[in-house]
Amino acid sequence: xxxxxxxxxxxxxxxxxxxxxxxxxxxxxxxxxxxxxxxxxxxxxxxxxxxxxxxxxxxxxxxxxxxxxxxxxxxxxxxxxxxxxxxxxxxxxxxxxxxxxxxxxxxxxxxxxxxxxxxxxxxxxxxxxxxxxxxxxxxxxxxxxxxxxxxxxxxxxxxxxxxxxxxxxxxxxxxxxxxxxxxxxxxxxxxxxxxxxxxxxxxxxxxxxxxxxxxxxxxxxxxxxxxxxxxxxxxxxxxxxxxxxxxxxxxxxxxxxxxxxxxxxxxxxxxxxxxxxxxxxxxxxxxxxxxxxxxxxxxx
Amino acid sequence: xxxxxxxxxxxxxxxxxxxxxxxxxxxxxxxxxxxxxxxxxxxxxxxxxxxxxxxxxxxxxxxxxxxxxxxxxxxxxxxxxxxxxxxxxxxxxxxxxxxxxxxxxxxxxxxxxxxxxxxxxxxxxxxxxxxxxxxxxxxxxxxxxxxxxxxxxxxxxxxxxxxxxxxxxxxxxxxxxxxxxxxxxxxxxxxxxxxxxxxxxxxxxxxxxxxxxxxxxxxxxxxxxxxxxxxxxxxxxxxxxxxxxxxxxxxxxxxxxxxxxxxxxxxxxxxxxxxxxxxxxxxxxxxxxxxxxxxxxxxxxxxxxxxxxxxxxxxxxxxxxxxxxxxxxxxxxxxxxxxxxxxx
Numbered sequence: 001x002x003x004x005x006x007x008x009x010x011x012x013x014x015x016x017x018x019x020x021x022x023x024x025x026x027x028x029x030x031x032x033x034x035x036x037x038x039x040x041x042x043x044x045x046x047x048x049x050x051x052x053x054x055x056x057x058x059x060x061x062x063x064x065x066x067x068x069x070x071x072x073x074x075x076x077x078x079x080x081x082x083x084x085x086x087x088x089x090x091x092x093x094x095x096x097x098x099x100x101x102x103x104x105x106x107x108x109x110x111x112x113x114x115x116x117x118x119x120x121x122x123x124x125x126x127x128x129x130x131x132x133x134x135x136x137x138x139x140x141x142x143x144x145x146x147x148x149x150x151x152x153x154x155x156x157x158x159x160x161x162x163x164x165x166x167x168x169x170x171x172x173x174x175x176x177x178x179x180x181x182x183x184x185x186x187x188x189x190x191x192x193x194x195x196x197x198x199x200x201x202x203x204x205x206x207x208x209x210x211x212x213x214x215x216x217x218x219x220x221x222x223x224x225x226x227x228x229x230x231x232x233x234x235x236x237x238x239x240x241x242x243x244x245x246x247x248x249x250x251x252x253x254x255x256x257x258x259x260x261x262x263x264x265x266x267x268x269x270x271x272x273x274x275x276x277x278x279x280x281x282x283x284x285x286x287x288x289x290x291x292x293x294x295x296x297x298x299x300x
Numbered sequence: 301x302x303x304x305x306x307x308x309x310x311x312x313x314x315x316x317x318x319x320x321x322x323x324x325x326x327x328x329x330x331x332x333x334x335x336x337x338x339x340x341x342x343x344x345x346x347x348x349x350x351x352x353x354x355x356x357x358x359x360x361x362x363x364x365x366x367x368x369x370x371x372x373x374x375x376x377x378x379x380x381x382x383x384x385x386x387x388x389x390x391x392x393x394x395x396x397x398x399x400x401x402x403x404x405x406x407x408x409x410x411x412x413x414x415x416x417x418x419x420x421x422x423x424x425x426x427x428x429x430x431x432x433x434x435x436x437x438x439x440x441x442x443x444x445x446x447x448x449x450x451x452x453x454x455x456x457x458x459x460x461x462x463x464x465x466x467x468x469x470x471x472x473x474x475x476x477x478x479x480x481x482x483x484x485x486x487x488x489x490x491x492x493x494x495x496x497x498x499x500x501x502x503x504x505x506x507x508x509x510x511x512x513x514x515x516x517x518x519x520x521x522x523x524x525x526x527x528x529x530x531x532x533x534x535x536x537x538x539x540x541x542x543x544x545x546x547x548x549x550x551x552x553x554x555x556x557x558x559x560x561x562x563x564x565x566x567x568x569x570x571x572x573x574x575x576x577x578x579x580x581x582x583x584x585x586x587x588x589x590x591x592x593x594x595x596x597x598x599x600x601x602x603x604x605x606x607x608x609x610x611x612x613x614x615x616x617x618x619x620x621x622x623x624x625x626x627x628x629x630x631x632x633x634x635x636x637x638x639x640x641x642x643x644x
Contacts, residue, residue: 034419034465050404131397140418
């Protein structure tokens, strides 16, 4: 057949490398042998981009993920029109901003990150089920890189999605009078760290699993409690005391508290330093745990 | 460095050295039990055994995907347990499952593999094109893998397994569920890798025909043990000789006792005008038998020579009872998925 010629060319180099590999005395760089990237983080960007490309080439997924925050903001946020029966000064003192809608908007920025992070574990499950995880594990790419790439892609996605939610909130009437460049950068840094931390948590929980039903159950088990037991939907000070303690232990509250200070000029429960400190610690600990667990759990 | 020391060891042409390799699951079930063997540079070595015999577990240990419970394996000069990353750099793997990402093109899949090996794009791009040509997928390179047939997927897996210029290629059930044409193509690639590129190949299979026609040496494995290791010929000889049937025009005289005096002949039975003879090395024995018959003034009307099939050897060694799947349910499901996709 005619195809025999290029076929030969195709493996001549392989043969060359074979021979050089067999002859250790030939110290000269073998012809055609590529210089390998041996850094411990090699492959991180390739794996991250693989997931991101799937996401942005499938617009349906993106659109569907935006529907939920639109419903929360457009219906729930608009329906709870506290300004219609509470004087403006009261609204300001309870919510730390001029309307419940603006208060909820920041909560929704965090909420979409929570939901995106929760599903980051699913892609590990699917990669295991469809064999790709085994392929990746048989290459020299480090186990930690596999985990971090999942966390990173989810962090990047959630950041972009929460940016879109911010635009939607502004269109629907969010108070932008306190927006500053620094404030936006600061708020989104906090939200990104939160996304990174939560993705690490959910990816780690999914490392050993090849069962997506179990994974869905874990997501449902954690998602709404984490959202309700935070300051995303309602201010902490109107909650019963026991719940206030729970909210205090929920790291999401710190990201939202900081973001409200930076975007809405709200007084805030904690200082910005505390908010950043807690979220950064949380992110480092959970990502570290994910990497350590990957050494043990990422096996066939 | 370590590789150099290993390859200059005078006694060793072995690219794989396995000593007492064992994998125990849940402290009880021994999937692989004290297996020892060596694979020489440049040979095609086959692991043949029924489902659940321990073939895939062995391959997973040798490719560092599963940690051995005990024993030792040196692959390409590196210890699979202590130097896993080096082993991964030096071997190629064509897994039993389809591992390519269906949402990506064939080309993108190979390039992603190359990235995971840390091969720069300046090298991996031309090499990926060469490999796609090798497996005759160049026209489908830009199509998403979800549009591929089972045979195309298997060929893509082979191309991916070669992207890192491996010295040793592992193929786990490379023709499972494939049609005859694709199976022939896969066999062709396997032979080419050995003869033209001096690659060492390790393959597992439960198709006897495949092991017989491809492998230089075969290990028959069952219940986690190697029960026989040798060339296909040795394994077949182990079950006693070729069968030669000679038809003679004259029913009398009976020359059975004369035939049985030929050194290679082990057993003679006369049935009417036919002699049914069991012999070693049938090709050499049959002319001698013909000469003997003619020297007695008799006329040969027909002759046939049947070699024992590996099936016989295999069934003799592994028994004829049907196997219950003793592997876990996920492995069983993954195999079903693979079979289903292979047939698509």
